Amino acid sequence: MTADIKSSNSDKDLKVGVFICRCGGNISDMVDIDKLKDSIDLDVVEEFVNLCSINGRKIIRDKVINENLDRVIIAACSPMTHEKTFQDYIKPLNPYLMDMVNLREQCSWVHENIEEATEKAICLINASIGKVKQSQAVDPITCQSPESAIVIGGGISGISAALSLGKQGIKTYLIEKTPSIGGNMVKIGKVFSPVRLAEECGMCLINPVMNELIWNPNVTIMTNTKVLSAERRVGIFNILLERSPRYVDSDKCISCGNCSDVCPIEVLDSWNDNLSTKKAIYRPFSQSFPDAYTIDIENCKKCGNCIKKCSMNAIHLNSENELIPINVGAVIIATGHEIFDPKLRPEYGYEKYEDVITQSELGRIMGVNGPTKGKLKMQSSNRVPKRIVMIQCVGSRDEKPDGHKYCSKVCCMVALKNANIIKNKYPDTDVLICYTDMRTPGMYEKYYKHGQENGIRLMRGRPGEISKKGNSLIVNVENTLKKEFMEIETDMIVLSVAIEPSEGTKEIAKIFDIGLTEDMFIKEIHPKIKPVTTDVKGTYVCGTAQGPNDITDSIVQANAASAKIAELLHDGLEVEPFIGEIDFEKCNLCKDCIDSCRYKAISTKDDEIFIDPLSCSGCGKCLTVCKSNAINIQGNISEKIFATIDGMLKGKKDWEQRILVFLDHVGYTAADNIGVNRIEYPKSIYIIKVHSINRVMPKHIIYALKNGVNGVFIGEYPGDLMYDEVEKRIKNMKQKIKEYGFNPERLQFSTVYIPYFTGLARKFKEFDTKIKNL
Amino acid sequence: MSVQIENNPLKFARKILSDLRASEDMGLLKCVQCGMCTSTCPGAKNSDYNPRGMVEKVLEGEESIISDEEIWNCFYCYTCHSVCPVGNNPCEINQILRGIAIDKGIANDKVGSFAGYGDSFLTIGIGAMPKSFFMELNEDIEGWLDFKSKLEEIREELGLGSITISNESIEEINTLLKKVGFNKRIEELKK
Structure with missing residues (x-):
């Protein structure tokens, strides 16, 4: 066993200066400073009452310059307290050529015998002399990313994030895979206000934000577009986008709608949760952006009626996909959510009974721009239901197969909101919410009480089964507070289904190599103290891509993510220089290091291993797996450890x-x-x-x-x-x-x-x- | 009700969980009393049996549930287990509670009539319907007695072996069962 200490000839010639701090007695009361000084066999050994002071700086700086010191040892307090201070005091010497000996926190303050403490101090300084000789002058690495960002997903989260970035002067691409931005919020109809205790028009709230975004010169909105691939190099993401055609030139289209009138094809309208139909050439919704029609090419029979009718000559059925490469400095993932498939809980009869619907469908039915123009009607009979039972936690807080262990967080408020809207318009309809726990934290509690005053009824119990008796639906539930088994007759049942991670979220996580939680949402690197930050440097998450979130929380996250990006892009990044470097002569491209890295810092490019200085933590894990010893970590760390061991064992x-x-x-x-x-x-x-x-x-x-x-x-x-x-x-x-x-x-x-x-x-x-x- | 400082209600639940019959992953302690079990329980529909209420008593450490008449109205359909959102198993809990009741000797009127099943192991070496149920079964299933008496012949015709166990084997089974105290337990149940 040989210790691979590189003892170059110059080691002995290096001029080391030691500066000892008395720390106003904190050190000198327990350590015999004179004895300590005598033990050091160097030309420059100084002491002072408090080295961190301005006078201390003068002593250090004068000696460094006048004595031409190569290395400096500061024997004082913990480096945790004053390392930065002394790195500054030794200028013009490189900051990494200084070492601190912790004579206070780890010597004078933990020992009660002057002789022992002094002996230890001597030993610690000896170790430091050996160590500091192994130090190398290294410069902090700074990285500057391009002042641009991509936001993936054009719902309320993505819109908010892109707008915030644009307003901060960051060039931003907002990518949306469907033909319009707007996401789920434009479908919701009304949203509730916990302050005004009322329901407000959701579209009227989001539309001004959308307009502001559209007019922001820094934001490029790309609909019908998805991410094909992405690669990250030192703070730059090279991304390949694919834009599928909308078949209608949005610059020419004047949204007159004549094309739609002559289109013979009717398809289910997913914007109305398939409760109504639309034409194969259509506008997603009245305020959609871009302000133009689009063609559902899968259902289009290419009859050409629309082309003949269009006075603007805007329709081109033969358009093709377009590949668009972009480079950005940061990424926000706002890929939203999907909802739990109620068919997976057959006991609730979603497929079997027409009048069992989801909260989302109820939202469309109650929306004035929805399939019934806002009239509440039963699907089976066109009459106003006398009773509606809402069932909470469908697929949430559910450990059964396909269920989700988490609480979907928004469903209590969604149910209360829809119940309130019904109560306002149809006070004679009995609305009963069957809940497990009502979760209405903070100000939301006030809206809950408002709902109760409005006549919403609540029953604590989780229904297990729905059946039909005559024309009525029957809900089997135990009123757990009364300890009574009930069979409740009702006209309509609304299921509050769980929020689920979207397929798009999973795809994007794969493309960017971002970690997912056990529930398959985007994982935050430390959910408690680093929210919205993912495990890949420079990428952030907001909205329901991160987990169940309501509109307000989604916007808060969007703004947080945009602020983190501004930090990153405006100030550049200074990285500790003790990171891995590859010896290409030795590297045989086995790629074991790539899999070993917990920080996702290693990748290949052009047949070479590449370590991203922004992500590398210098942990050295890759060193242990590299069979050809091709990785080194800057700063001679291993040699410093050997030298320190030597010094600490001396005498x-x-x-x-x-x-x-x-x-x-x-x-x-x-x-x-x-x-x-x-x-x-x-x-x-x-x-x-x-x-x-x-x-x-x-x-x-x-x-x-x-x-x-x-x-x-x-x-x-x-x-x-x-x-x-x-x-x-x-x-x-x-x-x-x-x-x-x-x-x-x-x-x-x-x-x-x-x-x-x-x-x-x-x-x-x-x-x-x-x-x-x- | 006053709750004493030494009183740890979860002791009872832990005892149930550590019972041999309890599945390892039973979610008893995760129960939030949502009542989904009761809402699907055919026993609850037709009697005052309430699986949620039973689990509540267990979680509160109310051992009086062991002597509750209602626990004998579960008929082991396991629907409560199949719908439970936290993987709890009221049906299994019920079986454990019944076991405790039997151990305590307070359930002989519930299970005594089944002791004949146990007897059959001692007399013919296999589990068999006690003779006391024969007439009742014959009323429900036409020709059952006839079938029962000709079973050996039918089996022979079908090329199946005899179900009768040799005396030697019956002796062996008896020795085993006596060693584990099976016969004593059966006698206890008949009291």
Whole structure:
């Protein structure tokens, strides 16, 4: 076993300066500064009462410039507190040529014996001298993406997102696969206002937004268009779009409708949930955009009547698909939802009984632009129903096959809204909502109470079966509050079916390699703290592509996604330089690294492996799978670890116990917290901060054990993306340690949490005792 | 009703879940009392049996449900299980409750008449209809008695073997059943 420390000749010639901070006594009360200074065999060793001050800066800067220092060590507080400060103070030296020794949080504040603390401080500085000599000058990587974005999906979410981007001066493509933008909101009819406790015209709310979008010079709206493929390189998405023809030239069409009048083909009108028919040449709805007719080419018999009738010569039946390549800097996925197929719950008789409908169909029926012009009628008899029973949670909160475990979130409000609309227009119709739980959080509760006052009846119970008796439908339900089994006679039944991820959402996720949740919605990288951000850098999600959301939440998400994109595009991105690079001479294109990367940072282009600096976290996972050793991570991290181990073991006496603790950012902060709270732990504990726990390799651990370390403690935060990986690797490491003749118990893996620093301190103590007794 | 601090209502539910008969993935603790089971239960339609109410009692730790007459009105159609949105199984719970009632010796009037089935294992080595039901069955199924008495001949004609078990095997079965206390339990039920 050889430690691959690159000890170039120049190492010895490097001029290192050490600056020790007394921290106003915080350090110097526990560490004998004179003894410490004497122990360092370097020309430049300075001390000051508080190095982070302006005077401290002068001392450091003068020495760096006048003494021509190559490397700098700041022995002071935790790098978590002042690393950025001192990176600035050492200018014009490269910021990565400085190392901080944590004499406060991890030495003076955790030890109560001056002699011991001083010994440890000497050791820590020694380790840092070795480490800093291995440092390389690296520059932060900055990426600038083109100031453009694509929004996929033209519903209320996509429209809101595109408008917000356009208004911020970002060139935006809004892509919609159907012939018009508008999505589901234009179909809904009325929406409810929780403030005014009334129902408002949905079209009247969305139309001004659509108009604003249409007139925004930065937004290009592309209907009949879908994404064929997409590729991401350093903040640029190369996307190939396919636009299918609408067969009517929207520049020429004046929407007179004469073509439709002469068209002999009638097809079901999906805009009315197939409750009415339309012609094969049609306008999706009155306010559709583009303001032009279109042809349903699958049903068109190409009789040519429309062409003859069109005075504008706008119809071309022989148009073909068009491929359009675009480059953008960011992506918003707004691909919307579909609804649960009520036929999957045959007990509710959706197919069997005409008067069993969905809330969406009821919305069309109640809409003045719908199939009945807003008149409530039974499908079977054309009369106004005397009673309507609404059944909640159809396909939601349902673990049966094809059901969804989640709550669809909007259905309680949808049912209340439609019930209120019916109550306003037909007060004699009895509306009964059979619910499991009414979920009307915040202001929505007021609308719920308003509905009750309006005469909507509610029954707590989930119906199990619908049957027919004579001309009436019968709902079997237990009134669970009365503990009574009921058979309720009704004219009409409305099913509140679940919101489901759309096929388009799944397709787009595949094209962009974006992760999906277990429910097949677009996954947010951290739903709690990073909403609307997906696991692919530069792509965001809004609306029902993310999960069940109502109009308001969808718009909030759309605006959030657009704000995140503005951040990304306007400011550029500065990335930590410690990322992977490929040695093309060695790479044999086995592509194992691509599958191993949890950050989706690796891809191939033109027969070369490419690591996207924006996505790479520098975790080093790819290094472990690369058989030809073709990947290196900038910054000499492995060599720095070896050098630190060497330094930390220097001067170790035979009877003395030393334990190395490897922690990443989160674990290191937890360890700092121990010091901040002045909790003592054994002097044997030596903490090494690493960029990612994954960078600690078996070779490091074995090297440490061979050189006399008594134990190795590795801590990781379970929320880390690499946690499972690390946990798995520990087992292999223990095996390896055994092969080298060491007791595997000398390696310990543990979870760490920032607020649970007392636990970490206890684990340090326990591990120290355990090692002593081995 | 006062709820004492030591009182843990879920103890009863956990006992049911750990019963041998309980399916491993039974969603008892996920029940939100939606009542879908009761709305489809033929027992509930024709009696005061209420599967949701029974599950409610179990979840509240009300062990009195064991001696509730109504639990004997379930006829194991499993519809409650097939419609339950959280994978709960009231039918299985019912069987476990009945089992507990039998163990406690408070269900002999419900199951005593079936003890004859158990006897048949001891006398002829297989499960068979007790003689006490013969006449009733003959009223319901025309020619049943005739069929029953000629069963061996019919089987022979069809080329099927005898269903009679050898005395030696019956002895063996008896030894086994006695070792596990089966015969004692059957006698208990007859009391």
